[in-house]
Structures are given as C-alpha cells and as structure tokens.
Amino acid sequence: MTTDDTNTKPVRDDFTPSTKAKLALRANYRCSYTGCGIATSGPSDEGAERSISIGEAAHITAAAPGGERYDPEMTPAQRKHISNGIWMCKIHARLVDVDASAYPVTKLHNMKIEHEARIKLEMTGLRPGPKVFDFIAIGPSVVFVGELVAIEQKIWSFRVEHFVIGDLTELITYIEQFDAIDSYDKFVLVNELGDGRELSNAPSWAKSGDNCLISVPITASVPKIDVNRLPMDLALGDDHDLLFVNGGIARVSGLDALPQKIKTCLSMSQGESWFAPSFGTRIREYTVDFFGSPWLPRLIKLEVIRMAAIPYSDSLGISPPVPPLRCVRIVKAIDQIDSKGQDGWFKFRFQLDIEGLGEWTSEIPIFISRDL
Ligand SMILES: [Zn+2]
Structure with a gap:
C-alpha cells in the first residue's frame, strides 16, 4: 500500500x-x-x-x-x-x-x-549607519524598544517602537495601580542615556497615528559619591571567595573595591535574599528567554542602570535609601565577552562613567545560575 x-x-x-x-x-x-x-x-x-x-x-x-x-x-x-x-x-x-x-x-x-x-x-556613502533604538524600562514589567523624544527637567518622553517585555495593557495596569505599587518599582531606565530616575507620578500615554507616546514624570537624580570614598570591604579573590593575605583576610576600599562591588551586586538575584526579597537583579530571569542573544547585554545594561540610579531602602528602613552602585554616574556600555562561562560565572565588559574618576572600563564576571 x-x-x-x-x-x-x-x-x-x-x-x-x-x-x-x-x-x-x-x-x-x-x-x-x-x-x-x-x-x-x-x-x-x-x-x-x-x-x-x-x-x-x-x-x-x-x-x-x-x-x-x-x-x-x-x-x-x-x-x-x-x-x-x-x-x-x-x-x-x-x-x-x-x-x-x-x-x-x-x-x-x-x-x-x-x-x-x-x-x-x-x-553610496550618502547616509550614516542606521540609528538603532535601544531598550527603555518603565517599572519591573515593561521593556520596550523606543526613541527618546524629549528630555525636560521633570518629564522624559518616548515613542514606542515595539514592546520587548510586557505590552500596552501591562503599562496601563501599571499606570492605574501606580499609587499602590511598591516605591522601589517606580522607575524609568533608559539605555540610550545610560541613566534612570525614580518616577514622581504615574506615566501617561497617548496614541498619535501609528505611534504610542509615553511621558514619565521624574524626580531629580540622586547625588553620587566619589569612588575614592567607597568604604572598606572584605576583599574577594579570583575564586570569588574571601581573599587571605599573610594569614589575614585582605581588605579593599575606594576604586579597588569597585569591581567586586559590581560583581556581588549584579550576581545577586531578586528574591534570593531572605531579609531583602526585593533587592537584587533580574539578570537570571532575563537569561531564560534571552541567553546567547544580542538582547541579553542590553537587558543587563538596564539592570546596571537600575542599581546605579534607583535608591534602595532596606525593609527595616534603618539607613536612608541609596542606589547600591552609587558612584556610577552613567552606564555607557555592557558587552558579554564569553558565552560559555566558568562554573556559572560569565565575563562582561563594563564601560562606566564613575564619580571622582571619569570613564572606566573593566572586565568583570557575573554569576548567572542557568538551572531553574
Ligand atoms: Zn530585528
């Protein structure tokens, strides 16, 4: 047959x-x-x-x-x-x-x-390369590709090209429930600027022809601290564990403390810490859909901006709220250097503008657990 x-x-x-x-x-x-x-x-x-x-x-x-x-x-x-x-x-x-x-x-x-x-x-040389729109995040559930159309002292405005995470409905929900949202989730992060702000009020949106326009009212930027004033910290070795020198635990401060500060800050996933569940980054979550794609470094850039620009206050409210990477003025670029990693540590190149130092480039490993 x-x-x-x-x-x-x-x-x-x-x-x-x-x-x-x-x-x-x-x-x-x-x-x-x-x-x-x-x-x-x-x-x-x-x-x-x-x-x-x-x-x-x-x-x-x-x-x-x-x-x-x-x-x-x-x-x-x-x-x-x-x-x-x-x-x-x-x-x-x-x-x-x-x-x-x-x-x-x-x-x-x-x-x-x-x-x-x-x-x-x-x-034919008549026009430069394409303008590639970068990522913009509003709160924890909306990331879109878009263009910054206006920067005023108290309002930033964008044109949405398309949504990457979440959609317009998600944004509308965020706007409607704005007053009830945890204040740590009220932020805007803009890769093009390498900077972000806390929101002073709910965003607003409008349709204009085929385009969706979004405006966000922002607060003033948080004062930065000089990198040379970073406090003394226990030094970490290349094995990411405490470093012992001459029988004692080594210590670092100032600029020497910055790479490990970035490493520990970004390697901590949100929800990992029992006493500070909202602290940490969403990098691990982003790797589920985006690992190995050119979009992962762009999403990580958003998270570095959040750590540099958005103040965090612990749940006890003992210390005044400060961004964990408070000496970072501008996040210029983040590139993934290796895709294989070593025991879950993946190297990234950070190009940052640092208070008290200026432009600074460093290759720093981040721990990304890939088992979920
Ligand atoms: Zn494409």
Missing part, C-alpha cells in the same frame, strides 16, 4: 537557498524590521572559522495554508519568489507571525523597501 504524503502534509513553498542568500545580501545581513537593523551574522566564540547567524528569510505571505497572511490566490512560484521574502532577525521574524494582524502584507513590503533603500544610501 502506498500513502500519498500530499494528502496529510501541506506543501510548503519554501525559498531556495539561493533566494535566501540574495535576500540576506540585499538586506546587508541586517534585520529589516523598522528600528531594529541588528547584524544577523557574525563571529562565533566556538572557533576562528566559525560564525553564528540569527537571521531568517521570513515569508510575507505564508509558505503553506494555515500560515500567517497565506494567500490562496498566489501560485507556488509567486510564494517562493524573492519578492515574497523579507530578511529579519529571529525575534522579529517571530513577532510578525505571532502578532500577524499588526503586520499586514503591505506593512511588511514597506519595511523591506525602506530597509533596502537605507542600505543603498549607506553603500
């Missing part, structure tokens, strides 16, 4: 390898999604001849019945034609499918046309 496969499995009109390669080349191997533009291929840590790719030739109208934006009127040849493809990073390829109603065929065609036009202008 023979079975006819075509009766059970829909035929997919996939792109040929040659069509995929042409799409990638035309897009300069960068994501075509408006505002993304991320490089989708690059060197791998696995070896000098290895590379990694996070790009996809996405179908504008689906390759098979049941897929998003499937058009039964099209012939198989039209479905697998280059004109039906758009080059995107994996995150955006998925986004345009799971939220298909927000991305109709014409919108995707326009994104592709605009992206290719931009690449053409860059190649």
Whole structure:
C-alpha cells in the first residue's frame, strides 16, 4: 500500500537557498524590521572559522495554508519568489507571525523597501549607519524598544517602537495601580542615556497615528559619591571567595573595591535574599528567554542602570535609601565577552562613567545560575 504524503502534509513553498542568500545580501545581513537593523551574522566564540547567524528569510505571505497572511490566490512560484521574502532577525521574524494582524502584507513590503533603500544610501556613502533604538524600562514589567523624544527637567518622553517585555495593557495596569505599587518599582531606565530616575507620578500615554507616546514624570537624580570614598570591604579573590593575605583576610576600599562591588551586586538575584526579597537583579530571569542573544547585554545594561540610579531602602528602613552602585554616574556600555562561562560565572565588559574618576572600563564576571 502506498500513502500519498500530499494528502496529510501541506506543501510548503519554501525559498531556495539561493533566494535566501540574495535576500540576506540585499538586506546587508541586517534585520529589516523598522528600528531594529541588528547584524544577523557574525563571529562565533566556538572557533576562528566559525560564525553564528540569527537571521531568517521570513515569508510575507505564508509558505503553506494555515500560515500567517497565506494567500490562496498566489501560485507556488509567486510564494517562493524573492519578492515574497523579507530578511529579519529571529525575534522579529517571530513577532510578525505571532502578532500577524499588526503586520499586514503591505506593512511588511514597506519595511523591506525602506530597509533596502537605507542600505543603498549607506553603500553610496550618502547616509550614516542606521540609528538603532535601544531598550527603555518603565517599572519591573515593561521593556520596550523606543526613541527618546524629549528630555525636560521633570518629564522624559518616548515613542514606542515595539514592546520587548510586557505590552500596552501591562503599562496601563501599571499606570492605574501606580499609587499602590511598591516605591522601589517606580522607575524609568533608559539605555540610550545610560541613566534612570525614580518616577514622581504615574506615566501617561497617548496614541498619535501609528505611534504610542509615553511621558514619565521624574524626580531629580540622586547625588553620587566619589569612588575614592567607597568604604572598606572584605576583599574577594579570583575564586570569588574571601581573599587571605599573610594569614589575614585582605581588605579593599575606594576604586579597588569597585569591581567586586559590581560583581556581588549584579550576581545577586531578586528574591534570593531572605531579609531583602526585593533587592537584587533580574539578570537570571532575563537569561531564560534571552541567553546567547544580542538582547541579553542590553537587558543587563538596564539592570546596571537600575542599581546605579534607583535608591534602595532596606525593609527595616534603618539607613536612608541609596542606589547600591552609587558612584556610577552613567552606564555607557555592557558587552558579554564569553558565552560559555566558568562554573556559572560569565565575563562582561563594563564601560562606566564613575564619580571622582571619569570613564572606566573593566572586565568583570557575573554569576548567572542557568538551572531553574
Ligand atoms: Zn530585528
């Protein structure tokens, strides 16, 4: 007995390898999604001849019945034609499918046309590289890619490109319940500025055409302390344990104490400390969905900004609230250096602007537990 496969499995009109390669080349191997533009291929840590790719030739109208934006009127040849493809990073390829109603065929065609036009202008030197929008966080549950449109003394305003964590409904809930929210969760963090603020009042939002605009009322920035005045601390060795020198526990202070201060502060996960459950970072939580992606360092940058700019007061309220990394003025850049790690410690490069010192770069390991 023979079975006819075509009766059970829909035929997919996939792109040929040659069509995929042409799409990638035309897009300069960068994501075509408006505002993304991320490089989708690059060197791998696995070896000098290895590379990694996070790009996809996405179908504008689906390759098979049941897929998003499937058009039964099209012939198989039209479905697998280059004109039906758009080059995107994996995150955006998925986004345009799971939220298909927000991305109709014409919108995707326009994104592709605009992206290719931009690449053409860059190649002829008529225009600099793309402006890549970075992450903005409002409170603990909303992170979006967006553009800073205005900075006033008491209000920062943004245009939302798209949400990365949470959505507009989540933001509206945050606004409605603002008065009841723990004051430690009332913050805005902006990667582009390398800085953040506490909120003085609930954010507000408005739709303007296709755009969502958000304004946040902010408090004044917290005074920083000179790094040279960092108090004496027990020194930690390369094994992340107490360092003994000449039979005694070594101590560090000032600038020497800064790397381990950053290391211990960022390695502590929120919820880990029994007596200070709200203290700590969300880095471990972020690694669940984002480990190995270019978005992890951007999310970690948000957390470093939070530790540098948002005052924390312990639950007993004994000491006045201060940010744990109070000598950090601006978080300039965070890059992940190794992806393999050593016993859960992963190296990152920190480029910071430090009070009393100026620009400072250091490679510091962070402990990220990957078992959940
Ligand atoms: Zn993308």
